[in-house]
Amino acid sequence: xxxxxxxxxxxxxxxxxxxxxxxxxxxxxxxxxxxxxxxxxxxxxxxxxxxxxxxxxxxxxxxxxxxxxxxxxxxxxxxxxxxxxxxxxxxxxxxxxxxxxxxxxxxxxxxxxxxxxxxxxxxxxxxxxxxxxxxxxxxxxxxxxxxxxxxxxxxxxxxxxxxxxxxxxxxxxxxxxxxxxxxxxxxxxxxxxxxxxxxxxxxxxxxxxxxxxxxxxxxxxxxxxxxxxxxxxxxxxxxxxxxxxxxxxxxxxxxxxxxxxxxxxxxxxxxxxxxxxxxxxxxxxxxxxxxxxxxxxxxxxxxxxxxxxxxxxxxxxxxxxxxx
Amino acid sequence: xxxxxxxxxxxxxxxxxxxxxxxxxxxxxxxxxxxxxxxxxxxxxxxxxxxxxxxxxxxxxxxxxxxxxxxxxxxxxxxxxxxxxxxxxxxxxxxxxxxxxxxxxxxxxxxxxxxxxxxxxxxxxxxxxxxxxxxxxxxxxxxxxxxxxxxxxxxxxxxxxxxxxxxxxxxxxxxxxxxxxxxxxxxxxxxxxxxxxxxxxxxxxxxxxxxxxxxxxxxxxxxxxxxxxxxxxxxxxxxxxxxxxxxxxxxxxxxxxxxxxxxxxxxxxxxxxxxxxxxxxxxx
Numbered sequence: 321x322x323x324x325x326x327x328x329x330x331x332x333x334x335x336x337x338x339x340x341x342x343x344x345x346x347x348x349x350x351x352x353x354x355x356x357x358x359x360x361x362x363x364x365x366x367x368x369x370x371x372x373x374x375x376x377x378x379x380x381x382x383x384x385x386x387x388x389x390x391x392x393x394x395x396x397x398x399x400x401x402x403x404x405x406x407x408x409x410x411x412x413x414x415x416x417x418x419x420x421x422x423x424x425x426x427x428x429x430x431x432x433x434x435x436x437x438x439x440x441x442x443x444x445x446x447x448x449x450x451x452x453x454x455x456x457x458x459x460x461x462x463x464x465x466x467x468x469x470x471x472x473x474x475x476x477x478x479x480x481x482x483x484x485x486x487x488x489x490x491x492x493x494x495x496x497x498x499x500x501x502x503x504x505x506x507x508x509x510x511x512x513x514x515x516x517x518x519x520x521x522x523x524x525x526x527x528x529x530x531x532x533x534x535x536x537x538x539x540x541x542x543x544x545x546x547x548x549x550x551x552x553x554x555x556x557x558x559x560x561x562x563x564x565x566x567x568x569x570x571x572x573x574x575x576x577x578x579x580x581x582x583x584x585x586x587x588x589x590x591x592x593x594x595x596x597x598x599x600x601x602x603x604x605x606x607x608x609x610x611x612x613x614x615x616x617x618x619x620x621x622x623x624x625x626x627x628x629x630x631x632x633x634x635x636x637x638x639x640x641x642x643x644x
Numbered sequence: 645x646x647x648x649x650x651x652x653x654x655x656x657x658x659x660x661x662x663x664x665x666x667x668x669x670x671x672x673x674x675x676x677x678x679x680x681x682x683x684x685x686x687x688x689x690x691x692x693x694x695x696x697x698x699x700x701x702x703x704x705x706x707x708x709x710x711x712x713x714x715x716x717x718x719x720x721x722x723x724x725x726x727x728x729x730x731x732x733x734x735x736x737x738x739x740x741x742x743x744x745x746x747x748x749x750x751x752x753x754x755x756x757x758x759x760x761x762x763x764x765x766x767x768x769x770x771x772x773x774x775x776x777x778x779x780x781x782x783x784x785x786x787x788x789x790x791x792x793x794x795x796x797x798x799x800x801x802x803x804x805x806x807x808x809x810x811x812x813x814x815x816x817x818x819x820x821x822x823x824x825x826x827x828x829x830x831x832x833x834x835x836x837x838x839x840x841x842x843x844x845x846x847x848x849x850x851x852x853x854x855x856x857x858x859x860x861x862x863x864x865x866x867x868x869x870x871x872x873x874x875x876x877x878x879x880x881x882x883x884x885x886x887x888x889x890x891x892x893x894x895x896x897x898x899x900x901x902x903x904x905x906x907x908x909x910x911x912x913x914x915x916x917x918x919x920x921x922x923x924x925x926x927x928x
Contacts, residue, residue, distance in 0.1 A: 430921040437873040448906020567742045606750035613743025617736045
C-alpha cells in the first residue's frame with residue numbers, strides 16, 4: 321500500500337474519534353449537540369459524494385438531488401400517509417437509487433466538464449420539481465411538521481440525545497459500508513479508473529459498469545443522508561435541492577480531502593460548525609464562507625487529510641517502495 | 645392563436661436575454677474549459693452598477709456601458725489572480741468561482757440592500773405595439789434587437805477578423821495555437837473580459853425587464869449553463885439556438901404546465917445530452 325505509515329495511525333485515529341463521538345453528548349450543550357447531529361448527517365452526504373468525486377474522479381454538480389429525494393420521500397410519506405421510519409427509509413433510499421440509475425445512464429456518457437454540466441442539469445430537474453410541483457411538494461413553502469421517527473425502543477427520538485445516537489448509528493453504518501466498498505477490489509478498480517481510464521479498459525475491466533455502480537452507491541447513500549436530514553429538521557424545502565447545496569457538498573469533500581472518506585466527514589463537520597458559529601457572531605458569514613471556498617483551493621488543494629498525509633510522509637524517511 | 649404568438653414572442657425575447665448572458669460564457673467554456681459559477685454574479689452586479697448610474701441621473705446607454713466595463717474589469721481581475729492557474733482542474737474552478745459568487749452576493753447585499761429594484765427605462769423604449777388583440781412591448785423588441793446586434797458583431801469578429809481566427813484556433817486546440825505563436829493567455833483574458841462584459845449588459849438590460857434583486861444571480865446561472873451545454877461549448881451558433889430553445893421551452897413550460905415547468909425545461913436538455921454529450925454544435 322502507498323500510505324503505509326498513515327494507515328498505521330488511521331485505525332487509532334478512527335477508534336479515538338468514534339469513542340469521542342460516542343461519549344460526547346453529556347458534555348455538550350444542546351446547541352453543540354444539534355450541530356454535531358447535523359455534521360454527522362452532512363458527513364454521510366459528503367462521504368457518498370466522495371465515492372464518485374474522490375475515488376472515481378468525477379465531479380458531480382447535482383448531488384443535492386439525492387439528499388432532496390431522500391428528504392422529500394420522508395416528508396411526503398410521513399406527513400401524508402403516516403408512513404413509519406422503515407418504510408420512509410426504504411422508500412427514500414430506493415428512490416435515490418432509481419433516480420441515480422436513470423441519471424447515471426445520461427451523465428456517465430461524459431467526463432470532466434461535460435459530466436459536471438450534465439449532472440448540474442439533472443440536479444436542476446429535481447430542484448424544478450421540488451420548486452414547482454406544488455401539489456406534491458408544496459413548492460417553496462416546503463413540507464413542515466415532519467414527525468421524528470418512532471421505533472420500538474425505550475427512547476423517544478424527539479429528544480435530541482437519542483436522535484444524536486440515531487444519526488451516529490446512521491453515520492457509522494454508512495462509513496462502514498463505504499469503507500468496505502473502497503477497500504474491496506471494486507473500490508480499487510474505481511481508483512484505477514480515476515488514475516487512467518484507458519489503462520483499466522485495456523486491462524479488461526468494464527469501466528462504464530464500475531462507474532455506474534459507483535454512481536448508484538453514491539446516490540443511494542446520499543438518499544440515506546436525506547432521510548436522516550428530513551427527520552432531523554422536521555422540514556424539507558427546495559433549498560435542500562438547490563445548486564448551492566450541491567456545491568457545498570463538493571466543498572466538504574475538497575476541504576477534508578478527496579478519496580479519503582474520513583476527510584469528507586471532517587470537511588462536513590467543519591463547514592456545518594463554521595456556518596452555524598460564524599452566523600452567530602456576524603451577518604457577513606457568506607463572505608467568510610466564500611473565502612473558505614477560495615482558501616481551500618489556494619492553500620489546501622488536496623484537503624486537510626491530504627495535507628496531513630504529505631506532512632507525515634515528509635516528516636519521516638520515505639518508506640521503500642516495493643510495489644508497482 | 646394569440647396565446648401561441650404572444651408566448652412565442654415572450655420566449656424569443658427571453659431567449660435573447662439569455663443569449664447575451666450565455667454567448668460569452670460559451671466562448672469562455674470552449675476556450676478555457678472554465679466552469680464559472682461567478683457568471684450569474686456578473687449579471688447581478690452589472691444590473692446593480694447600471695442602477696447606480698441611473699440613480700446618479702446618467703442616461704440608460706451610459707448605465708449599460710459603465711456596468712459592463714466595471715464588471716469586465718472585475719472579471720479580468722478574478723481570472724488573472726485565480727482562474728488562470730486552475731486550468732484543467734474542474735473542481736478547483738467550481739469551488740473558487742463559487743467562493744467569489746458568495747462574496748459578490750454578500751457584497752451586493754451590503755452595498756445595495758435586499759430590496760428589489762427595477763431599472764427605469766427610457767421613454768422611447770416603453771409602450772407596446774398593438775397588432776389586433778396582441779401586444780408587443782417595445783422593450784422586449786429592444787432586447788431582441790440588442791441580442792441580434794451582439795450576435796452579428798460576434799459572428800463577424802470570429803469569422804472575418806484575424807483576432808477571431810486566433811480565437812477559433814484557441815477553441816480548437818489551445819496547445820497548437822500556442823505553438824504557432826498565438827498569445828493564448830492574452831486571447832483568453834480578452835474572451836473572459838468579453839464574457840463578463842456581455843453578462844453585465846444582460847444584467848442592466850434585464851434590470852428594466854425582470855428587475856434587479858438579491859438571488860437573481862443563482863436564479864439565472866443554471867439557465868446560462870444549460871444554454872451552453874445544449875448548444876455546445878465554444879459554438880456561437882450553438883449559443884444562439886440554445887438560447888432560443890431555452891427561452892421558448894421555459895415560456896411554454898410555465899404557461900402550459902406550471903407545475904412541471906422546470907422539468908419541461910431541463911428534462912429535454914438532459915435528453916439532448918444523452919444523445920449528444922457535447923451539445924448540438926459542440927466538439928469534444
